[in-house]
Every structure is written in C-alpha cells, then in structure tokens.
Amino acid sequence: MKKVTIKDIAKEANVSTATVSYILNNVPKQTITDETRCRVLAAVERLNYVPNLAARSLVKRKTGLIGILINRAANEPWWRQLRYADMVNRLEQLLTERGYHVVLSSIDAEKPKVGIIAERKLDGVFLFDVKEEHFYSISHHFPAGVPLVVIDSLVEDTLFYKVIHDYEFVLQSAQAWNADHDCYYVIEPYYNEPYVQAIKDTIGVEERQLYVMEDEAQLAEFINSQPAGSKGIIFNEFIGALAAKYTDSSHLTIICTMGCSEIVPAPAKRVSAVENKSQISFDLMMQLLKQDAALPNDKYIKVK
Amino acid sequence: MKKVTIKDIAKEANVSTATVSYILNNVPKQTITDETRCRVLAAVERLNYVPNLAARSLVKRKTGLIGILINRAANEPWWRQLRYADMVNRLEQLLTERGYHVVLSSIDAEKPKVGIIAERKLDGVFLFDVKEEHFYSISHHFPAGVPLVVIDSLVEDTLFYKVIHDYEFVLQSAQAWNADHDCYYVIEPYYNEPYVQAIKDTIGVEERQLYVMEDEAQLAEFINSQPAGSKGIIFNEFIGALAAKYTDSSHLTIICTMGCSEIVPAPAKRVSAVENKSQISFDLMMQLLKQDAALPNDKYIKVK
DNA sequence: GTGAAAGCGCTAACAA
DNA sequence: TTGTTAGCGCTTTCAC
Numbered sequence: 001m002k003k004v005t006i007k008d009i010a011k012e013a014n015v016s017t018a019t020v021s022y023i024l025n026n027v028p029k030q031t032i033t034d035e036t037r038c039r040v041l042a043a044v045e046r047l048n049y050v051p052n053l054a055a056r057s058l059v060k061r062k063t064g065l066i067g068i069l070i071n072r073a074a075n076e077p078w079w080r081q082l083r084y085a086d087m088v089n090r091l092e093q094l095l096t097e098r099g100y101h102v103v104l105s106s107i108d109a110e111k112p113k114v115g116i117i118a119e120r121k122l123d124g125v126f127l128f129d130v131k132e133e134h135f136y137s138i139s140h141h142f143p144a145g146v147p148l149v150v151i152d153s154l155v156e157d158t159l160f161y162k163v164i165h166d167y168e169f170v171l172q173s174a175q176a177w178n179a180d181h182d183c184y185y186v187i188e189p190y191y192n193e194p195y196v197q198a199i200k201d202t203i204g205v206e207e208r209q210l211y212v213m214e215d216e217a218q219l220a221e222f223i224n225s226q227p228a229g230s231k232g233i234i235f236n237e238f239i240g241a242l243a244a245k246y247t248d249s250s251h252l253t254i255i256c257t258m259g260c261s262e263i264v265p266a267p268a269k270r271v272s273a274v275e276n277k278s279q280i281s282f283d284l285m286m287q288l289l290k291q292d293a294a295l296p297n298d299k300y301i302k303v304k
Numbered sequence: 305m306k307k308v309t310i311k312d313i314a315k316e317a318n319v320s321t322a323t324v325s326y327i328l329n330n331v332p333k334q335t336i337t338d339e340t341r342c343r344v345l346a347a348v349e350r351l352n353y354v355p356n357l358a359a360r361s362l363v364k365r366k367t368g369l370i371g372i373l374i375n376r377a378a379n380e381p382w383w384r385q386l387r388y389a390d391m392v393n394r395l396e397q398l399l400t401e402r403g404y405h406v407v408l409s410s411i412d413a414e415k416p417k418v419g420i421i422a423e424r425k426l427d428g429v430f431l432f433d434v435k436e437e438h439f440y441s442i443s444h445h446f447p448a449g450v451p452l453v454v455i456d457s458l459v460e461d462t463l464f465y466k467v468i469h470d471y472e473f474v475l476q477s478a479q480a481w482n483a484d485h486d487c488y489y490v491i492e493p494y495y496n497e498p499y500v501q502a503i504k505d506t507i508g509v510e511e512r513q514l515y516v517m518e519d520e521a522q523l524a525e526f527i528n529s530q531p532a533g534s535k536g537i538i539f540n541e542f543i544g545a546l547a548a549k550y551t552d553s554s555h556l557t558i559i560c561t562m563g564c565s566e567i568v569p570a571p572a573k574r575v576s577a578v579e580n581k582s583q584i585s586f587d588l589m590m591q592l593l594k595q596d597a598a599l600p601n602d603k604y605i606k607v608k
Numbered sequence: 609g610t611g612a613a614a615g616c617g618c619t620a621a622c623a624a
Numbered sequence: 625t626t627g628t629t630a631g632c633g634c635t636t637t638c639a640c
Contacts, residue, residue: 003447005617016627021619031625048445050422054358054367055617058632063358068408072397078390078564085389086382093376093410101420104372104408106397116405118354141352143307216566238567241545245570260382262520263542263567266549309633320611325635335609359633362616 004047012043024051057121066100066285067117067125068092071109071191077215079238083188084128086259087151090278091126098286109191118143124285129153131191147288149281154194158299161288163281165257166302167199170273174233174253177269184209184226186219186234186243188257199235213239220246240264277303308351316347328355361425370404370589371426372396375413375433375495381519383542387492388432390563391455394582395430402590413495422447428589433457435495451592453585458498462603465592467585469561470606471503474577475537478557481573482535488513490523490538490547492561503539517543524550544568581607 006024010017015036022030023040043049057063068091070084092102100123105116107127112134117125124147130138135155142148150162175183185203189212190196196212203210211222219239223232223246233253234240240254241263250267257273264270280303287293310328314321319340326334327344347353361367372395374388396406404427409420411431416438421429428451434442439459446452454466479487489507493516494500500516507514515526523543527536527550537557538544544558545567554571565574584607591597 003617006619007617017618018620018628019626022626025619027620033625036626050419052362052425052617053423054362054425055632056619058356058358058362058617058634059619061632078566081393082386082389082564085386085393088392088408089385089389089410092408096410101424102408104392104396104406106393106400115354119357120405121356121358241567260386262382263545307633310635311633321634322611322613322636323609326610329635331636337609340609356633359616360635362618362633363635365616 004049006049006051009040009043009047009049012047013040015040061121063121063123064100065103065120065122066095067103067105067120067122068128069105069107069114069116069125070128071112071130072106073109073191079213079236079242080189082238083236083258086274087128087278087281090259091282094278094282112138114138114141117146122146124289125149126151126281126285127153129191129195130155132156132194147285149285149288151277151281152190152195153192154198155192161284161296161299161301163277163284163301163303164195165273165277166304167273168202169302169304170255170271171202171233174255174269174271177253177271178231178233181231182209183231183233183253184211184222186211186213186222186232186239188236188239189213216242219243223247237261237263237270240268244268274303308353310353310355313344313347313351313353316351317344319344365425367425367427368404369407369424369426370399371407371409371421371424371429373409373411373418373420373429373431375416375431375435376410377413377495383517383540383546384493386542387540387562390578391432391582391585394563395586398582398586416442418442418445421450426450428593429453430455430585430589431457433495433499434459436460436498451589453589453592455581455585456494456499457496458502459496465588465600465603465605467581467588467605467607468499469577469581470608471577472506473606473608474559474575475506478537478559478573478575481557481575482537485535486513487535487537487557488515488526488530490515490517490526490536490543492540492543493517520546523547527551541565541568541574544572548572578607 006017006020010020020040023032023037068088095102103120127148127150129152132155148160150160152164153162185205187199213219219242223243231251234243235255235257237254237256237258237260240252243252244265249265252268254264254268255271255273259274261270261272280301287295310321310324314324324344327336327341372392399406407424413435431452431454433456436459452464454464456468457466489509491503517523523546527547535555538547539559539561541558541560541562541564544556547556548569553569556572558568558572558574560574560576561578563578565576568574584605591599
C-alpha cells in the first residue's frame with residue numbers, strides 16, 4: 001500500500017495536479033465543471049487519498065499547528081503535574097474543533113528551549129507559567145509575528161498578551177465568606193515568581209499565615225501550626241483536597257483553579273476561578289491569528 | 305526578520321547547500337574539513353538559523369511526530385477528562401526526551417476520525433480507549449506500517465499491540481486486603497465495552513454489588529444501598545475520592561489507575577496499578593519504531 | 609572534500 | 625475551464 005499523492009489521483013481522473021488541488025482546496029476564484037469535480041472526488045475516494053499537510057504548509061506558509069508549551073521541572077508532585085491538565089484538554093478540544101492540530105511540549109523550567117516553535121513553524125503558541133528571567137531570551141528567540149499567549153505569568157513586556165487569574169476578585173469573594181475571621185492561606189507555586197509575589201501582596205498577611213505549597217508533609221505541618229479552629233483559604237482544589245486530610249474541611253474555602261471543584265470535600269466552601277480561562281485564551285489566540293481583528297488594549301487579561 | 309533558510313547560510317559561508325546539510329545532519333559517510341565546518345556553524349549561529357522540519361520530513365519520510373489520540377465524548381465529567389492526564393504527561397516527557405514531538409488530539413468516541421495520522425504522517429500513534437466496533441474501520445484507514453499502540457482496549461485483532469491493566473492481578477491484591485469480607489465494587493467506565501465486561505467477569509459478583517461509574521449522584525446512591533459497614537473496592541483514585549464523601553473511607557480499597565494515589569483519603573487502602581504503564585507503552589513504541597527490534601509475542605501487554 | 613541538481617508533495621501564478 | 629511550471633526548504637545521489 002504505497003502512499004497515494006495528488007499526482008496519482010490526477011492521473012486516475014485524467015486531469016492536472018493543479019485541478020485536483022483547486023478542487024481539494026475549494027479555491028474561490030476557480031470555476032470547475034461539476035463533471036470533473038465529481039471525477040476527481042471519486043478518484044480521491046477510490047484511492048483513499050489524504051493530503052500531506054507538511055507539503056501543503058511548506059508552500060502555504062501556514063502549518064495549522066498550535067503549540068501548548070508548559071514549563072516543567074523534573075519530579076513534580078502529582079498535583080503540580082496535573083495543574084494544567086484541564087486547560088490542555090479544553091484548549092485542545094477548542095483548537096481541534098477549529099481545524100488546528102495541537103503540539104504539546106514540556107519545557108524545562110530551568111533551561112527553557114523553544115526551538116520547536118521555529119522548527120515546526122507553529123502558527124501560534126500558548127506558553128504556561130514561564131520564569132520571568134527566562135522570558136526575555138525566549139521572546140527574543142521567538143520567530144517574529146508568531147501569536148503568543150502567555151498564561152499565569154507576570155513578565156516585563158508590552159508585546160504579548162498574558163492571561164492570568166483575577167486573584168484580587170477571587171480573593172475578595174473568598175474573604176467575604178470568612179468576613180468575621182482571621183484566615184490562613186495556602187497558595188499554588190508558580191515558576192513565575194512575580195506572579196506568586198503579586199498574589200502574596202494582595203493577600204497581605206503575615207508570613208506565618210501563608211504557605212506556598214511545596215509538599216504534603218509541609219502542608220500538614222503548616223496547617224497544624226495554625227490556631228485550632230482557624231479558617232483557611234486555599235488555592236487549587238487538589239491542594240484543597242490534601243489540606244482536608246489535616247483539618248476539618250468545613251473550615252476551608254477552596255479557590256478552584258483547575259476545573260474540578262467536585263474533588264473538594266463537601267463541607268468546604270468553593271470559589272471557582274477558572275470558568276472560562278481556556279475559552280478566553282482560545283478566543284484571544286483566534287483574534288491574534290487574524291491580523292485585522294480588534295485586539296484588547298490591555299496586555300493583561302484577568303479571568304474571573 | 306525574514307526566515308533564514310539553508311540557502312542563506314550557504315551563501316553566508318560560501319559553500320553549497322549540500323555541504324550545509326551534511327554538516328547539520330552529521331552525515332556519517334561525509335568527511336568535512338574542520339575549517340568549513342566551523343565557518344558553516346558560525347554562520348548558523350550568526351543568522352540564527354533553525355531547520356524547517358516540515359521540509360526535512362518531506363524528503364526524509366519521517367516526521368518525528370508521535371500522536372496521542374484519546375477517545376472522548378462531549379461533556380465528560382472531570383474525573384473522566386483527567387483520566388489520561390498523567391499518562392499523557394509521562395508519555396510526552398519520554399517522547400520529548402527522545403527528540404520526538406507530540407501531537408495531541410481528541411477523537412470523537414462516537415465517530416472517530418483518525419485522518420490526522422495520514423495527514424501529518426505521524427511516525428507512531430498511541431490510541432486510548434477505542435470502541436471495539438470502531439476499531440476495524442480505524443485500523444483499516446490506517447496508513448500501513450505506522451506503529452500503533454492501543455491502550456485500555458480489548459479488540460479483535462492480531463496485528464497491533466494492546467496495553468491494558470493486569471486487572472486480575474490487581475484485583476487479587478485488593479481482595480487479599482479484604483479477604484474476610486464481601487465487597488462491593490466500583491469500576492471505571494471505558495468506551496471499549498469488552499474491557500469493562502472483562503473486568504466485570506473477573507470480579508464476578510452480582511449486579512447489585514457492582515457499579516460502573518457514571519456520575520456522582522448515582523455513585524452516592526449505590527454506596528448508600530450497600531449494607532452498612534460493607535467494604536468497597538474502587539478503581540480509579542478520583543472516583544475513590546468521590547466515594548469517600550459517602551462512606552467511611554477506612555472501608556475502602558482504592559485501585560489507583562491514574563498515578564496520583566495521594567488524593568485518596570488517608571484511611572483508605574491503596575493498590576497501585578499504573579506504576580509504569582506509560583514507560584511500558586513508550587518502550588513498546590520505541591521497539592516498534594525500529595524495524596529490526598525483537599518484539600513481544602503476545603499482543604496484549606498487561607501492566608501490573 | 610565539495611557542489612549541481614533532482615525531487616519529496618503540494619500550491620499558485622500564468623498560459624492556453 | 626484546465627494545464628504548465630516554478631518554487632516552498634530540505635536531503636541525497638552522483639559527479640567533480
């Protein structure tokens with residue numbers, strides 16, 4: 001079963017390769033007889049022809065490939081590994097619906113290499129949680145003009161769009177639930193430190209009331225060190241689920257940043273913070289992909 | 305910043321494009337003067353050249369792309385969406401290490417389309433949880449000779465390798481924990497019904513003692529309908545975590561199929577069933593990718 | 609040790 | 625309405 005090319009079906013249908021191409025691409029300005037169109041389409045069916053997208057993109061200068069690049073370190077704990085699983089799923093689904101294909105790639109958080117973008121000529125890229133100090137070199141090695149949406153990162157740059165949680169808003173909601181109490185906080189770690197810092201600053205509590213999640217043992221220790229009966233506000237439902245092992249979950253308010261609020265123990269309160277982060281990131285990408293589109297002024301998009 | 309091609313660097317270094325190609329690919333049978341090699345490499349640096357893999361694969365007839373194709377239905381619950389998140393992460397990481405790039409794609413479980421394999425000329429494919437009745441047409445539309453590893457599926461076919469859990473073994477371990485009790489069971493759904501059936505058969509209990517997870521409400525109802533104090537054996541740690549909401553988790557034994565056993569409430573017992581499913585699938589793929597390699601006889605690989 | 613040139617599969621002017 | 629042909633960026637025989 002040798003691979004069948006456009007040439008084969010041209011021969012089979014007694015037309016030129018150009019004609020076949022016209023028909024397959026529904027070229028607007030080309031008029032084709034119904035008769036030849038049928039003959040060609042029949043040949044396509046008969047020979048089971050599938051166009052080679054690599055060849056096509058070579059000439060079209062568009063690959064139809066979108067990259068999802070996620071910074072990762074070696075040996076991440078499971079709750080960190082899964083952090084973007086939901087977004088990846090959703091983005092992939094949206095992109096697939098639109099006819100794009102998705103290239104998924106881990107990037108070494110310590111030594112990020114984004115050669116894949118240029119090598120594969122990606123049409124657009126979602127970049128997750130990138131270290132601030134690496135961003136300049138990354139964006140510098142970036143093929144000019146490739147739409148880039150940076151997620152969960154605060155970086156010094158006025159060129160690219162960044163999607164982040166509206167943590168101020170979310171925190172206010174969470175705090176409203178606990179208005180009459182002093183709370184402790186557990187937040188997610190990010191490789192992008194300014195983002196972590198910004199969240200810390202917004203919370204603005206003392207060091208001993210705030211823990212940046214690292215591992216379960218430390219989390220347990222932190223929770224146990226809190227005064228008995230204190231309330232806790234926790235970012236990320238997986239971390240929330242772990243926390244519930246070490247305290248009465250009715251004392252917890254979980255800020256869901258991962259799209260699976262059902263995992264949190266029933267008595268805990270829930271604030272959802274991701275409803276449509278994927279959708280917004282996707283929409284933004286679609287805007288960027290068409291040059292003429294009207295784009296938001298602010299380079300930071302905050303998702304409630 | 306126009307894209308720089310091999311031609312540009314050939315000109316820059318005063319050599320032919322062939323020479324550049326030789327150097328970039330370290331062609332074994334070609335000897336190159338150290339002097340020209342340096343000149344060329346310098347030009348590559350200077351002009352910031354990155355090879356176009358689409359063009360390369362067109363002539364090499366290898367794309368370096370591996371597909372991860374996952375059957376999905378619309379509106380899957382979160383625990384189902386995330387089912388393969390861990391495996392996808394691990395596979396992606398292993399493949400990336402080996403220099404492959406990963407194309408991730410959802411496949412409509414009802415009307416699976418695998419055109420992407422032929423269009424993108426994928427070098428190999430991991431296919432997850434495919435309906436038995438669709439497998440024939442899929443494998444039929446399969447470009448001949450593309451390595452395929454089918455995961456979590458029982459299909460009538462002697463051609464492709466299938467990786468599944470060794471559910472018999474795992475069940476025995478779980479049952480050993482509960483030797484003196486009659487248990488109820490909750491198992492994961494699969495689109496591949498023979499697989500679900502096989503697990504049911506192995507368990508071999510009455511209908512009312514077994515629930516195939518569908519949604520949380522039904523799960524709750526099922527658990528509540530069991531005699532007070534009965535022990536439960538549950539596949540999948542997310543489902544286990546949900547079950548723990550509705551019964552004393554010390555009565556539960558969770559069979560971890562997802563790589564995050566930490567999520568299950570502490571008092572529950574745990575049996576791990578995935579230690580290295582990704583690694584084994586990956587190794588198998590690597591074997592298949594080299595024609596000469598020695599392959600397992602049995603087409604079903606059971607992962608303990 | 610290096611280069612000229614054919615060609616991978618496809619598209620898009622331009623001719624016919 | 626259809627065909628001819630020149631590339632897209634790269635590899636690879638074969639000649640020098």
